[in-house]
Amino acid sequence: MAVTTELVEAAYQALATGERTEIERYWAEDMRWLVPGNHQLAGWWEGLDGFFSFMEQVGKLSGGSFVMTRSAILLSDGFSADISHNVGSRSAAREGSTSPYDRLEIDVVHVLRWRDDKVVEGRGAIFGDGTTRFNQFWSQLAADATRV
Amino acid sequence: MAVTTELVEAAYQALATGERTEIERYWAEDMRWLVPGNHQLAGWWEGLDGFFSFMEQVGKLSGGSFVMTRSAILLSDGFSADISHNVGSRSAAREGSTSPYDRLEIDVVHVLRWRDDKVVEGRGAIFGDGTTRFNQFWSQLAADATRV
Amino acid sequence: MAVTTELVEAAYQALATGERTEIERYWAEDMRWLVPGNHQLAGWWEGLDGFFSFMEQVGKLSGGSFVMTRSAILLSDGFSADISHNVGSRSAAREGSTSPYDRLEIDVVHVLRWRDDKVVEGRGAIFGDGTTRFNQFWSQLAADATRV
Amino acid sequence: MAVTTELVEAAYQALATGERTEIERYWAEDMRWLVPGNHQLAGWWEGLDGFFSFMEQVGKLSGGSFVMTRSAILLSDGFSADISHNVGSRSAAREGSTSPYDRLEIDVVHVLRWRDDKVVEGRGAIFGDGTTRFNQFWSQLAADATRV
Numbered sequence: 001m002a003v004t005t006e007l008v009e010a011a012y013q014a015l016a017t018g019e020r021t022e023i024e025r026y027w028a029e030d031m032r033w034l035v036p037g038n039h040q041l042a043g044w045w046e047g048l049d050g051f052f053s054f055m056e057q058v059g060k061l062s063g064g065s066f067v068m069t070r071s072a073i074l075l076s077d078g079f080s081a082d083i084s085h086n087v088g089s090r091s092a093a094r095e096g097s098t099s100p101y102d103r104l105e106i107d108v109v110h111v112l113r114w115r116d117d118k119v120v121e122g123r124g125a126i127f128g129d130g131t132t133r134f135n136q137f138w139s140q141l142a143a144d145a146t147r148v
Numbered sequence: 149m150a151v152t153t154e155l156v157e158a159a160y161q162a163l164a165t166g167e168r169t170e171i172e173r174y175w176a177e178d179m180r181w182l183v184p185g186n187h188q189l190a191g192w193w194e195g196l197d198g199f200f201s202f203m204e205q206v207g208k209l210s211g212g213s214f215v216m217t218r219s220a221i222l223l224s225d226g227f228s229a230d231i232s233h234n235v236g237s238r239s240a241a242r243e244g245s246t247s248p249y250d251r252l253e254i255d256v257v258h259v260l261r262w263r264d265d266k267v268v269e270g271r272g273a274i275f276g277d278g279t280t281r282f283n284q285f286w287s288q289l290a291a292d293a294t295r296v
Numbered sequence: 297m298a299v300t301t302e303l304v305e306a307a308y309q310a311l312a313t314g315e316r317t318e319i320e321r322y323w324a325e326d327m328r329w330l331v332p333g334n335h336q337l338a339g340w341w342e343g344l345d346g347f348f349s350f351m352e353q354v355g356k357l358s359g360g361s362f363v364m365t366r367s368a369i370l371l372s373d374g375f376s377a378d379i380s381h382n383v384g385s386r387s388a389a390r391e392g393s394t395s396p397y398d399r400l401e402i403d404v405v406h407v408l409r410w411r412d413d414k415v416v417e418g419r420g421a422i423f424g425d426g427t428t429r430f431n432q433f434w435s436q437l438a439a440d441a442t443r444v
Numbered sequence: 445m446a447v448t449t450e451l452v453e454a455a456y457q458a459l460a461t462g463e464r465t466e467i468e469r470y471w472a473e474d475m476r477w478l479v480p481g482n483h484q485l486a487g488w489w490e491g492l493d494g495f496f497s498f499m500e501q502v503g504k505l506s507g508g509s510f511v512m513t514r515s516a517i518l519l520s521d522g523f524s525a526d527i528s529h530n531v532g533s534r535s536a537a538r539e540g541s542t543s544p545y546d547r548l549e550i551d552v553v554h555v556l557r558w559r560d561d562k563v564v565e566g567r568g569a570i571f572g573d574g575t576t577r578f579n580q581f582w583s584q585l586a587a588d589a590t591r592v
Contacts, residue, residue, distance in 0.1 A: 042277060076221060098542050125256070126184070145340055146339060186483070187584075188584060277432075293486070334573045372449075375516050404569070421552070421553055425487075427480065
């Protein structure tokens with residue numbers, strides 16, 4: 001069965017519910033996810049459990065502020081790609097701070113590989129110099145090099 | 149008219165010829181191209197002339213060694229994305245060097261926006277920690293910090 | 297009392313013993329240490345306990361392979377600076393790997409602030425593009441983006 | 445003859461005059477200077493002419509806004525180190541911008557090697573995560589990835 005934009009949207013909406021049974025309908029137990037850059041969340045997260053650990057960390061470090069706005073979904077046989085504008089703040093951010101260690105705004109693409117209508121692999125990548133800022137945002141450092 | 153995998157392939161093959169009249173059939177005069185990372189080739193190259201300047205620099209700095217191997221093409225209304233494995237060496241590389249300042253091997257995605265069967269915008273993005281190595285590869289520095 | 301090269305050498309030799317009572321003779325209980333770059337060990341480590349945690353992490357991640365070779369000690373009223381060539385391998389390194397995610401070789405300077413013949417603050421800084429390689433070396437990523 | 449703080453101060457004051465005959469009294473014709481990081485100004489600048497080219501670029505890209513405030517000078521036989529707080533703005537900065545691509549504030553150390561009362565080698569290094577911001581500041585990119 002072909003991947004459709006509806007299926008991709010449904011998979012992301014399932015994720016947003018945070019409910020495992022809902023999520024398992026679209027994301028395979030043996031899936032893996034590659035976070036771009038070089039920082040505490042970067043690299044391959046293995047299995048649906050690993051993916052949950054990653055999302056839990058994102059939620060904790062960003063105080064649930066992370067928002068992804070999708071603008072396009074592309075398809076091919078067995079693959080999808082979604083283009084997204086992502087915005088977030090660190091939980092530890094100082095009020096009103098514009099520092100890249102506190103605030104993030106990047107344009108990204110996620111490439112998903114599908115098998116039997118479920119995602120088995122996802123890889124993110126960032127446009128422009130957003131990877132530098134992604135590394136700053138997820139840093140174990142505040143702007144003043146305090147470890148947070 | 150919808151973007152097709154054949155059209156995307158034809159656009160890249162036209163590029164490979166290096167012939168402007170051939171390239172102009174698929175790439176719009178007012179196109180722009182965003183190179184990821186933070187290095188001498190990074191950022192927005194404006195216009196087909198800017199894109200040619202970029203490619204000329206890539207050819208010169210890599211001694212024509214840069215090879216892109218496409219593994220998938222994804223489509224949507226007005227967009228395409230191609231996934232590619234890219235390999236290259238710096239012209240100034242020392243024989244047999246495995247330094248990231250000399251040799252590059254990364255997985256990337258290019259997202260193209262189309263208008264009237266021509267590319268009007270292209271943006272590259274890199275998977276994993278490839279952006280760090282892309283910054284090293286296109287650096288104005290050799291591995292020993294000599295300016296090259 | 298003025299800081300001397302003998303005092304600086306003695307402080308580092310005390311560190312090398314790993315014995316707390318010996319170390320406390322030269323390093324103040326309220327000292328802090330700033331590790332350069334953006335990676336899991338970067339930033340301010342607070343207190344002698346924090347400094348011990350840092351050194352413990354260095355030992356664990358590098359399998360005790362980290363070697364610092366001092367070439368000069370500079371002094372002023374209340375400050376010292378030592379120039380060092382540092383080499384190490386990650387515990388998780390593949391045999392014979394030359395990847396910057398596995399092997400490190402950098403030139404650094406440590407600037408120490410002294411009070412009553414004890415170090416109260418230390419800050420490291422790296423010459424050339426060594427900070428990029430320091431970030432790769434202490435990365436939570438192996439060269440293939442596996443999380444380690 | 446030993447290097448003194450007065451000599452180090454005089455060498456930097458000579459630099460500030462911008463007058464070559466004055467500068468040649470303290471900086472050797474065959475000197476070299478290592479700029480830290482990975483950006484268009486990074487790496488070894490060879491000879492007094494190379495050092496002048498570097499300073500000219502700094503002046504041009506920062507509109508003469510670059511200010512170094514020295515807080516300490518350390519000495520040893522044949523070496524000096526000066527600790528400095530550096531602040532600057534890019535010429536192309538947008539009014540009021542706090543972006544690291546527009547504004548710089550870092551703490552650095554310069555280590556100078558002396559011969560016959562003249563500097564023959566200088567190397568800069570940056571504390572904390574300042575190297576990331578130094579790379580952004582000297583980037584060929586504005587905050588929106590426009591090439592500048």
